[in-house]
Amino acid sequence: MIGAIYALDPLYLDGVGLAEVLITLGKVLVTFLILLLSVLFMVWFERKVIADMQNRVGPNRAGPFGLLQTLADGLKLIVKEDLIPNRSRRFVFALAPFLSVIPAFLVFAVVPLGGTFSEGDPGIVTIAGHETFAQLADPPIGVLWILAVSSIGVYGVMLAGWSSGSKYPLLGSVRATAQMVSYEAAMGLSIATLIMTTGSLSTRTMVSVQAGEGFAGFVPNWNVILTGIVPFAIFFIAALAETNRPPFDLVEAEQELVGGFHTEYSSIRFGMFFVAEFMHPVTMSAVIVTLWFGGPAGPLLPGFLEPVSGIFWLVAKVFVFLYIFVLIRGTLPRFRYDQLMDLGWKVLIPLQLGWLLLLAALNVGRDEGWNYAVVIGIGFFVVGGATFFLLSRASEVSRQRRELGEVDA
Amino acid sequence: METFVFFVAAAICLAGALGVVLSKNPVHSALSLVGTLFGVAVLFVAQNANFLAAVQVIIYAGAIVVLFLFVIMLLGVDRAENLSVDPLVGQRAAAIVAGVAIFALPVAALATTGWDATGAIANLGSVSDSAVPDVEGIGRVLFTRYIFALEITSILLAIAVVGAVMLAKKSPKAADMIVDLPARPTSTDADADAASADATSEEGTA
Numbered sequence: 001m002i003g004a005i006y007a008l009d010p011l012y013l014d015g016v017g018l019a020e021v022l023i024t025l026g027k028v029l030v031t032f033l034i035l036l037l038s039v040l041f042m043v044w045f046e047r048k049v050i051a052d053m054q055n056r057v058g059p060n061r062a063g064p065f066g067l068l069q070t071l072a073d074g075l076k077l078i079v080k081e082d083l084i085p086n087r088s089r090r091f092v093f094a095l096a097p098f099l100s101v102i103p104a105f106l107v108f109a110v111v112p113l114g115g116t117f118s119e120g121d122p123g124i125v126t127i128a129g130h131e132t133f134a135q136l137a138d139p140p141i142g143v144l145w146i147l148a149v150s151s152i153g154v155y156g157v158m159l160a161g162w163s164s165g166s167k168y169p170l171l172g173s174v175r176a177t178a179q180m181v182s183y184e185a186a187m188g189l190s191i192a193t194l195i196m197t198t199g200s201l202s203t204r205t206m207v208s209v210q211a212g213e214g215f216a217g218f219v220p221n222w223n224v225i226l227t228g229i230v231p232f233a234i235f236f237i238a239a240l241a242e243t244n245r246p247p248f249d250l251v252e253a254e255q256e257l258v259g260g261f262h263t264e265y266s267s268i269r270f271g272m273f274f275v276a277e278f279m280h281p282v283t284m285s286a287v288i289v290t291l292w293f294g295g296p297a298g299p300l301l302p303g304f305l306e307p308v309s310g311i312f313w314l315v316a317k318v319f320v321f322l323y324i325f326v327l328i329r330g331t332l333p334r335f336r337y338d339q340l341m342d343l344g345w346k347v348l349i350p351l352q353l354g355w356l357l358l359l360a361a362l363n364v365g366r367d368e369g370w371n372y373a374v375v376i377g378i379g380f381f382v383v384g385g386a387t388f389f390l391l392s393r394a395s396e397v398s399r400q401r402r403e404l405g406e407v408d409a
Numbered sequence: 410m411e412t413f414v415f416f417v418a419a420a421i422c423l424a425g426a427l428g429v430v431l432s433k434n435p436v437h438s439a440l441s442l443v444g445t446l447f448g449v450a451v452l453f454v455a456q457n458a459n460f461l462a463a464v465q466v467i468i469y470a471g472a473i474v475v476l477f478l479f480v481i482m483l484l485g486v487d488r489a490e491n492l493s494v495d496p497l498v499g500q501r502a503a504a505i506v507a508g509v510a511i512f513a514l515p516v517a518a519l520a521t522t523g524w525d526a527t528g529a530i531a532n533l534g535s536v537s538d539s540a541v542p543d544v545e546g547i548g549r550v551l552f553t554r555y556i557f558a559l560e561i562t563s564i565l566l567a568i569a570v571v572g573a574v575m576l577a578k579k580s581p582k583a584a585d586m587i588v589d590l591p592a593r594p595t596s597t598d599a600d601a602d603a604a605s606a607d608a609t610s611e612e613g614t615a
């Protein structure tokens with residue numbers, strides 16, 4: 001039983017000695033540091049890109065190109081006075097920032113960080129003569145781990161708002177919880193299509209499945225193509241909502257809620273929320289890349305760069321998504337609350353359910369040897385018709401309700 | 410090693426359970442419940458049931474207790490209760506009887522097996538067969554041997570969803586009826602699945 005846990009990583013196959021423990025601790029440390037540094041970078045990157053978009057300079061004082069600005073801000077936060085409001089529930093108030101920041105770290109544990117996946121290589125790297133995976137952990141249920149941990153992240157926001165003992169944070173946290181719980185459903189459904197396509201729940205297996213040769217020899221075998229883009233689009237929108245990023249940042253809508261759930265927080269307690277908030281785009285980009293874009297899989301780099309090609313591809317792909325996250329923040333206006341809920345429950349979930357059925361029908365058709373074109377034709381007709389009907393009905397109903405004034409808009 | 414994991418997880422479970430019962434504040438009770446659920450998840454992992462552990466965290470800790478907290482916060486019952494009043498007549502006696510009966514049940518079950526129940530993986534066939542991943546095993550059993558129970562449960566859940574939506578829905582007639590009631594949030598006690606309908610009406614009530 002415990003032996004079965006050891007069998008998850010080739011590192012532990014020959015028993016666990018000092019070297020194995022040290023390698024594992026090393027992996028923990030490296031993963032942790034990568035994330036912390038990427039947060040430092042992400043804050044700078046976001047400010048700089050948005051400054052560019054708004055024709056400003058952005059941070060430019062501390063260090064070259066203002067790179068050390070985040071460090072300076074962090075130091076400032078640490079030495080600021082730590083205020084605990086009188087009406088707060090102290091224990092929960094102190095607990096909430098940790099519940100927010102720790103899940104943000106934990107998601108990253110199942111992301112494969114490197115290793116070559118080409119030619120059937122299962123992504124094994126050798127550290128000091130020991131073979132292991134280039135990821136902190138590879139549980140057989142890696143994808144569910146991502147869902148589980150991000151669902152725990154809700155607690156941080158919720159308890160922070162409640163324990164502050166003031167109105168605006170409570171409103172912000174109520175919004176956040178409803179939003180995160182709603183979009184978790186859409187996210188889980190889109191992951192279900194993924195599991196159906198790859199036939200595995202392990203993140204590493206998903207990457208190695210995607211590493212194979214794709215259509216016509218040059219189209220990559222990525223899940224985003226295999227599942228037909230729609231599940232990915234839904235996952236991406238749900239990821240934006242899960243992480244409370246714009247355009248779904250109603251949690252901290254400044255004009256309405258002051259600062260949202262962390263209004264009453266100051267000093268390093270606020271710093272922890274801040275770190276979690278900027279870690280989410282990084283971890284979510286890594287998860288998106290792992291699940292839909294082949295993770296560290298890619299062509300090998302030439303020459304002496306070959307061992308780092310896995311990390312190179314991962315970082316390159318993550319960068320694209322970080323940029324998209326910032327781009328969205330810089331351009332899209334915030335959703336209204338009823339629009340947010342309509343989108344989640346009346347559009348994304350029915351659409352994703354229909355798409356799941358369509359893919360399942362295609363799978364069955366392939367197994368039974370049905371005519372592919374007929375299956376696709378009928379499937380699209382049925383699913384598309386049902387989706388169109390539901391969507392038009394939903395938007396009609398919500399328009400009527402708005403006109404009747406039943407929803408405060 | 411396994412015994413060690415068991416004792417740590419069991420201690421977490423028990424501490425959480427005691428916290429649920431003994432906390433004066435309902436929010437602290439709910440948080441203790443999360444602790445218990447995590448302990449159970451760890452026990453599942455130690456039994457090589459990774460899927461059950463993940464589902465335990467996603468469903469119970471991630472959704473159900475969140476909704477408990479939601480209701481507690483919105484209904485404003487997050488205060489210490491007055492323990493000297495019985496809302497239901499004779500509920501204490503009934504609770505004691507029910508508690509003793511529930512405790513007697515596992516004790517009787519253990520006694521009839523001769524006190525030799527262990528934490529070892531039972532020989533249940535495909536579910537715990539280490540050659541088949543537990544996700545696959547559970548899926549296979551659910552969709553073959555227990556297909557009827559599964560379908561019945563899903564229909565039950567679907568009915569619950571529809572019922573919750575109907576309860577939370579504001580039809581013009583229902584709005585007239587609500588006016589006669591004493592002022593209190595009407596839509597917040599709806600079920601989990603009505604979260605969306607809830608959330609849209611919260612802004613009005615909160």
